Amino acid sequence: MESYAKSLCSFANYLDISVNLEEKSLAVLKVFKELEEEARQFTSESGLGCISGCGACCANPQIPASPLEFLPLAFDFYKKGIAESILILLDSDDENSNCIVYRANSIDNKSGYCTNYLNRGMICRLFAVSARKNKYGLKDIIICKTLKEAKNAAFQEATNRINTDLPIPSASKFYMLLDEIDSSLTQQMPINKAIAFSLELVLRYKFYEEGIEEGV
Numbered sequence: 001m002e003s004y005a006k007s008l009c010s011f012a013n014y015l016d017i018s019v020n021l022e023e024k025s026l027a028v029l030k031v032f033k034e035l036e037e038e039a040r041q042f043t044s045e046s047g048l049g050c051i052s053g054c055g056a057c058c059a060n061p062q063i064p065a066s067p068l069e070f071l072p073l074a075f076d077f078y079k080k081g082i083a084e085s086i087l088i089l090l091d092s093d094d095e096n097s098n099c100i101v102y103r104a105n106s107i108d109n110k111s112g113y114c115t116n117y118l119n120r121g122m123i124c125r126l127f128a129v130s131a132r133k134n135k136y137g138l139k140d141i142i143i144c145k146t147l148k149e150a151k152n153a154a155f156q157e158a159t160n161r162i163n164t165d166l167p168i169p170s171a172s173k174f175y176m177l178l179d180e181i182d183s184s185l186t187q188q189m190p191i192n193k194a195i196a197f198s199l200e201l202v203l204r205y206k207f208y209e210e211g212i213e214e215g216v
């Protein structure tokens with residue numbers, strides 16, 4: 001009896017997730033657009049953009065992300081007819097594989113490019129364009145070691161300026177905006193797991209939606 005109740009409950013959750021999944025994906029894209037707009041001034045004044053061809057972050061399989069931030073990517077894969085094959089690839093991948101969207105072009109994996117830059121996740125968008133507060137209440141730029149070392153003078157100057165006159169997007173604000181869309185899909189996990197989770201949701205959603213259209 002208890003398990004029947006449980007399964008009803010998870011079915012209800014599933015329906016809730018599925019019914020609005022496409023709208024949630026559009027809402028995520030809106031959050032990304034807002035982040036991009038807020039980051040424009042910081043990026044142009046700080047000069048802290050990523051180094052061209054660097055993929056050191058993308059090559060880290062443990063980079064944390066949530067299923068929600070990869071809904072636009074999962075819908076894009078679905079539209080291109082590759083959602084199932086990517087999911088099969090992800091299911092057979094081991095835990096040390098880097099982001100499925102990343103193509104490395106160096107032996108150490110640290111140089112390469114994103115094959116779906118338009119639909120990359122929130123974590124991919126926050127590096128070097130956003131800040132979080134430290135324990136002294138000051139803003140710290142969220143940045144990788146590579147960029148901090150390669151553009152150290154720009155990094156030091158931007159660190160001073162974001163606490164005086166240069167606006168920078170707040171990472172926690174943008175994570176909160178994602179939470180407002182659907183907090184049940186914002187749990188953090190290794191990036192490929194987040195992408196796989198998102199693909200499963202989209203495939204189930206489409207399966208369900210097509211079933212309704214065909215009157216099944």
Ligand code: SF4
Binds near residue numbers: 063113115119120191
């Ligand atoms: S989605 Fe693109 S930018 Fe984000 S980790 Fe993967 S390869 Fe890097």
